[in-house]
Amino acid sequence: MQQTAETVWGSCLDFVQDNIQKQAFKTWFMPIVPVKLNGAALSIQVPSKFFYEWIEEHYIKILKVALTKELGDEARLVYIIKMENTYGNKLPFTEKIPSKNRNGIDIQSVDAPLRNHPSELKNPFVIPGIRNLKIESQLNPSYNFENFLEGDSNRLARSAGMAVANRPGGTSFNPLLVFGGVGLGKTHLAHAIGVDIKEKYPEKTVLYISAEKFTQQYIEAIKKNNRNDFIHFYQLIDVLIIDDVQFFSGKSGTQDVFFHVFNHLHQNGKQVILTSDKAPVDMQDIEQRLLSRFKWGLSAELQRPDYETRVSILKNKLYRDGVELPEEIISYVAKSVKTNIRELEGAIISLIAQSSFNKHEVTLELAKQVVEKFVRNTKREISIDYIQKVVSDYFQMDVTTLQSKTRKRHIVQARQLAMFFAKKFTKSSLANIGNQIGHRDHATVLHACKTVDNLAFTDKQFRKYVEDLTKKLSS
Numbered sequence: 001m002q003q004t005a006e007t008v009w010g011s012c013l014d015f016v017q018d019n020i021q022k023q024a025f026k027t028w029f030m031p032i033v034p035v036k037l038n039g040a041a042l043s044i045q046v047p048s049k050f051f052y053e054w055i056e057e058h059y060i061k062i063l064k065v066a067l068t069k070e071l072g073d074e075a076r077l078v079y080i081i082k083m084e085n086t087y088g089n090k091l092p093f094t095e096k097i098p099s100k101n102r103n104g105i106d107i108q109s110v111d112a113p114l115r116n117h118p119s120e121l122k123n124p125f126v127i128p129g130i131r132n133l134k135i136e137s138q139l140n141p142s143y144n145f146e147n148f149l150e151g152d153s154n155r156l157a158r159s160a161g162m163a164v165a166n167r168p169g170g171t172s173f174n175p176l177l178v179f180g181g182v183g184l185g186k187t188h189l190a191h192a193i194g195v196d197i198k199e200k201y202p203e204k205t206v207l208y209i210s211a212e213k214f215t216q217q218y219i220e221a222i223k224k225n226n227r228n229d230f231i232h233f234y235q236l237i238d239v240l241i242i243d244d245v246q247f248f249s250g251k252s253g254t255q256d257v258f259f260h261v262f263n264h265l266h267q268n269g270k271q272v273i274l275t276s277d278k279a280p281v282d283m284q285d286i287e288q289r290l291l292s293r294f295k296w297g298l299s300a301e302l303q304r305p306d307y308e309t310r311v312s313i314l315k316n317k318l319y320r321d322g323v324e325l326p327e328e329i330i331s332y333v334a335k336s337v338k339t340n341i342r343e344l345e346g347a348i349i350s351l352i353a354q355s356s357f358n359k360h361e362v363t364l365e366l367a368k369q370v371v372e373k374f375v376r377n378t379k380r381e382i383s384i385d386y387i388q389k390v391v392s393d394y395f396q397m398d399v400t401t402l403q404s405k406t407r408k409r410h411i412v413q414a415r416q417l418a419m420f421f422a423k424k425f426t427k428s429s430l431a432n433i434g435n436q437i438g439h440r441d442h443a444t445v446l447h448a449c450k451t452v453d454n455l456a457f458t459d460k461q462f463r464k465y466v467e468d469l470t471k472k473l474s475s
């Protein structure tokens with residue numbers, strides 16, 4: 001039989017699959033696409049430079065064995081790095097590595113002049129008057145890799161974080177941007193990377209700071225005419241971790257200063273780690289030049305944990321707290337609290353607290369009561385006003401336009417969507433919904449709900465609106 005890229009790769013995969021762990025296989029081999037076979041050279045497409053480096057580092061031996069079996073001693077592997085968002089469109093791997101060889105720069109000589117004049121530097125972390133150049137990392141040691149449990153939802157971000165911790169500034173994931181919704185572990189992971197680096201490279205200056213605090217410090221510095229000191233201070237850092245960079249939205253002064261700091265660090269082979277509640281493409285009011293910098297490295301998403309991961313996080317938490325709970329209860333909590341890990345921890349903590357206050361055993365009955373109360377309390381109340389705001393923002397119109405009497409098709413559609421979501425997400429009556437959305441009657445609202453149901457079924461574009469808005473409203 002004539003060999004093709006597909007058949008050769010297929011046989012390699014069979015071999016690899018038998019020899020490595022299932023999860024690892026899924027993560028690192030499934031996304032690879034065989035592209036062509038040229039003599040004994042097999043070209044495979046990998047989703048990013050990260051993949052390529054990872055495979056080279058961890059799996060090249062086994063691949064070599066597999067490939068040699070298929071293609072003989074001449075066998076060669078050629079990587080093609082895909083430059084777009086891939087991986088099921090879930091994890092945007094953005095890849096554009098600046099051409100400059102960062103490792104070729106003599107870091108010492110760049111920083112030396114600054115280091116020789118510490119007295120000229122003002123450290124924004126130090127109370128004025130006390131001169132102290134040792135920079136406190138502001139890291140929380142209880143957020144480490146060991147207690148950051150691995151699951152499908154975080155595997156890539158976690159692995160990338162570990163790779164960065166092993167070689168800060170020395171991988172292509174610079175900056176490493178970790179993004180995802182609230183309570184999914186961004187802050188924990190960011191600290192874990194810093195903590196690990198501090199352990200492996202005690203001489204490196206690591207600094208964790210929230211984007212909010214960075215902004216405050218910058219404003220202070222401007223007030224005191226210390227902008228240069230501020231910049232110099234940050235340029236001394238070897239590993240800079242900035243949490244929640246979405247906070248920079250609309251703050252052009254801070255963005256500007258961060259841009260300078262970033263460029264300096266990056267050019268000198270220093271590592272930058274950022275977290276954000278959105279992917280770079282969804283960030284608003286962040287300057288283009290900064291967004292493009294974010295894309296230089298790797299963007300890795302933290303997703304909602306699946307059931308298995310939720311169970312292992314709960315078990316780990318209980319184990320650390322020295323508490324034992326029946327399996328049944330753990331799985332009940334894991335099934336009921338799905339949105340994020342912070343809530344999951346909150347639920348289990350209040351359950352333990354309840355049982356110890358009341359000296360009750362934790363029964364399924366108690367678990368139900370606590371979780372129900374807990375889930376209900378933390379679920380953000382969505383108001384009709386909020387829905388109208390989200391829908392009109394989405395269609396780039398004012399709320400007054402959405403409510404107006406016009407029959408223009410796109411406005412009518414937006415209004416109907418608002419009514420539909422008000423019905424879906426609030427407990428309001430049809431009459432009340434109609435009243436709040438431009439003084440319509442209950443029949444109009446009912447009609448709107450039916451129309452949206454129908455259109456979502458028949459019209460692909462419309463279905464996308466419904467999906468997008470559902471996502472926005474339930475996040």
Ligand code: ADP
Binds near residue numbers: 149154180186313
């Ligand atoms: P974010 O910064 O994304 O809002 P956090 O990092 O504050 O989220 O995480 C919320 C809570 O969930 C923290 O207590 C954190 O320790 C815990 N957590 C998040 N991810 C994990 C994980 N993979 N394993 C164990 N605990 C986790």
Ligand code: MG
Binds near residue numbers: 186187188243
């Ligand atoms: Mg956080």
